[in-house]
Amino acid sequence: MRGLSSMRRFRLTTHVLRLTALLTAAAPLTAQRHDALHYDISLTLSATDTVLRAVVATRWRLTGAEPVVVDLDAALTVTGATVDARPVRWQRRGSTVVVPVTGRAGREVTTTVSYAGVPKDGLIIRGSGASRTIFADNWPDRARYWLASNDHPGDKASVAWQITAPSEYGVVATGRLTAVDTLPAGMLRRRFVNSEPVPVYTMVIGMANFTVTPLSPLPCDTGCVPVSLWTAPEDAQGARDGPFRNAAAMIDVFAGLFGRFPYGELRHVQSTTRFGGMENATAIFYDTRAIHEGRLNEATVAHETAHQWFGDAVTETEWHHLWLSEGFASYGAALWAEHQGGDSALAATMRAAREAVMASPVVERPILDSTITDRMKLLNANNYQKGAWVLHSLRAMVGDEVFFRGVRRYVRTYQHRNALSRDFARIMGEEAGRDLTWYFRQALAQPGYPVLAVSTEAEGGHLIVAVRQVQKKAWGLFRMPKLEIMLDDRTIAVDVQGALTRVATHWTGEAPRTVTVDPHNKWLLDVRGER
Numbered sequence: 461m462r463g464l465s466s467m468r469r470f471r472l473t474t475h476v477l478r479l480t481a482l483l484t485a486a487a488p489l490t491a492q493r494h495d496a497l498h499y500d501i502s503l504t505l506s507a508t509d510t511v512l513r514a515v516v517a518t519r520w521r522l523t524g525a526e527p528v529v530v531d532l533d534a535a536l537t538v539t540g541a542t543v544d545a546r547p548v549r550w551q552r553r554g555s556t557v558v559v560p561v562t563g564r565a566g567r568e569v570t571t572t573v574s575y576a577g578v579p580k581d582g583l584i585i586r587g588s589g590a591s592r593t594i595f596a597d598n599w600p601d602r603a604r605y606w607l608a609s610n611d612h613p614g615d616k617a618s619v620a621w622q623i624t625a626p627s628e629y630g631v632v633a634t635g636r637l638t639a640v641d642t643l644p645a646g647m648l649r650r651r652f653v654n655s656e657p658v659p660v661y662t663m664v665i666g667m668a669n670f671t672v673t674p675l676s677p678l679p680c681d682t683g684c685v686p687v688s689l690w691t692a693p694e695d696a697q698g699a700r701d702g703p704f705r706n707a708a709a710m711i712d713v714f715a716g717l718f719g720r721f722p723y724g725e726l727r728h729v730q731s732t733t734r735f736g737g738m739e740n741a742t743a744i745f746y747d748t749r750a751i752h753e754g755r756l757n758e759a760t761v762a763h764e765t766a767h768q769w770f771g772d773a774v775t776e777t778e779w780h781h782l783w784l785s786e787g788f789a790s791y792g793a794a795l796w797a798e799h800q801g802g803d804s805a806l807a808a809t810m811r812a813a814r815e816a817v818m819a820s821p822v823v824e825r826p827i828l829d830s831t832i833t834d835r836m837k838l839l840n841a842n843n844y845q846k847g848a849w850v851l852h853s854l855r856a857m858v859g860d861e862v863f864f865r866g867v868r869r870y871v872r873t874y875q876h877r878n879a880l881s882r883d884f885a886r887i888m889g890e891e892a893g894r895d896l897t898w899y900f901r902q903a904l905a906q907p908g909y910p911v912l913a914v915s916t917e918a919e920g921g922h923l924i925v926a927v928r929q930v931q932k933k934a935w936g937l938f939r940m941p942k943l944e945i946m947l948d949d950r951t952i953a954v955d956v957q958g959a960l961t962r963v964a965t966h967w968t969g970e971a972p973r974t975v976t977v978d979p980h981n982k983w984l985l986d987v988r989g990e991r
């Protein structure tokens with residue numbers, strides 16, 4: 461997602477950082493439970509009241525003999541539960557529903573939970589009559605306010621919907637529309653199916669008076685992805701001609717870089733999300749005012765579109781590995797900028813990202829920061845902009861061919877599954893044919909960035925170039941293979957390692973007048989006395 465204003469309100473605490481090997485050890489924020497395989501969700505939406513009526517059937521693969529625990533906010537009243545179609549005695553435990561099941565690990569059971577009530581959050585119901593809107597907004601774990609689920613990104617599942625709503629509204633949901641049934645009293649029941657497993661935080665619905673604008677031929681031929689724009693009628697043209705004018709082309713560009721689009725369809729939807737954009741699988745939600753006021757930019761559309769591969773199709777197993785979602789999506793937007801505007805546009809995007817990292821208090825902590833327990837605080841410059849830099853420097857180090865081949869293999873290997881940072885690191889190391897563990901440890905488990913002081917001294921036909929690392933001690937030292945240093949108009953490559961790196965290069969005449977460190981912006985670094 462993008463554009464949450466609270467990103468700026470991150471408070472620095474004085475925890476002593478534990479630079480544990482988070483690359484290989486997951487630190488769960490909630491415990492894993494049984495494995496949800498598929499949700500079958502029946503909902504009734506109203507034009508007038510704010511009561512949600514729902515039945516959620518979940519197929520589980522049991523992981524042990526414990527009861528099934530379903531997340532569902534206490535504001536919703538449970539009216540019944542079944543296991544394999546037989547009514548059972550369920551129990552309310554805080555914001556969960558406990559359903560007794562019998563069986564051993566590996567057995568599959570189907571539970572249903574029926575409930576009704578006014579959601580306190582997660583499902584945003586506004587207005588009435590023609591202006592009524594209902595939109596889900598789940599991230600990070602607010603689905604539980606309206607959707608009985610195992611509300612954790614580590615448990616992905618496929619989802620099918622039966623949504624009963626007044627016929628005068630349009631309805632969108634994660635997945636593809638498969639059937640529309642006409643019911644009495646002016647109601648329609650729409651069925652949607654998403655057969656690829658997605659995280660619960662991207663399982664959404666929307667109901668509004670939509671104008672639907674096709675952005676690619678609908679239906680389109682084999683191999684092409686239907687892309688459409690769902691907006692308020694008065695915002696349709698401005699959105700189509702503005703931020704979404706390249707939305708279909710973006711899919712093709714990203715498919716070329718990352719591999720096939722992971723789903724059957726993509727909708728861009730004007731909604732009431734609290735985020736500037738939220739990357740719900742197959743149906744990206746954007747802040748309604750940003751579209752209405754013409755403030756939504758193409759970079760956000762690119763960011764959310766890239767999330768369909770990173771975050772949605774390949775999902776971080778644990779919240780603390782959020783950079784696998786946000787860092788990749790941020791770099792996706794940079795790649796789109798590069799596609800549109802070339803090297804200078806990419807450089808400008810990465811410079812802006814560097815400034816954001818350096819200005820943020822989270823720079824004092826590593827990207828993989830297990831001290832963060834409030835998930836909203838994971839939406840910080842480390843997971844977004846510094847995450848993008850992790851990829852940008854990696855690409856510079858291994859070259860475009862290896863980098864994109866590795867990224868495509870990572871997507872192919874983990875698509876519709878979960879991954880941790882170590883999984884990406886392993887694949888990139890294999891593709892590069894060398895050990896990159898040191899790089900990922902430095903990039904993900906070390907705070908800060910290198911600050912360099914470079915001096916030169918001409919002596920007897922040589923120039924001695926000394927690169928000193930002068931950043932705070934707490935940030936540690938960094939390794940930068942083949943760091944480019946431009947001496948007047950000549951560029952040398954220095955393998956920087958340790959507090960002081962000295963190299964000699966052939967040189968005649970006086971010491972160079974200008975010394976430019978990293979002229980092609982390949983590393984997230986600062987230079988004392990420059991920049």
Ligand SMILES: [Zn+2]
Nearest residue numbers: 461462786789
């Ligand atoms: Zn994002």
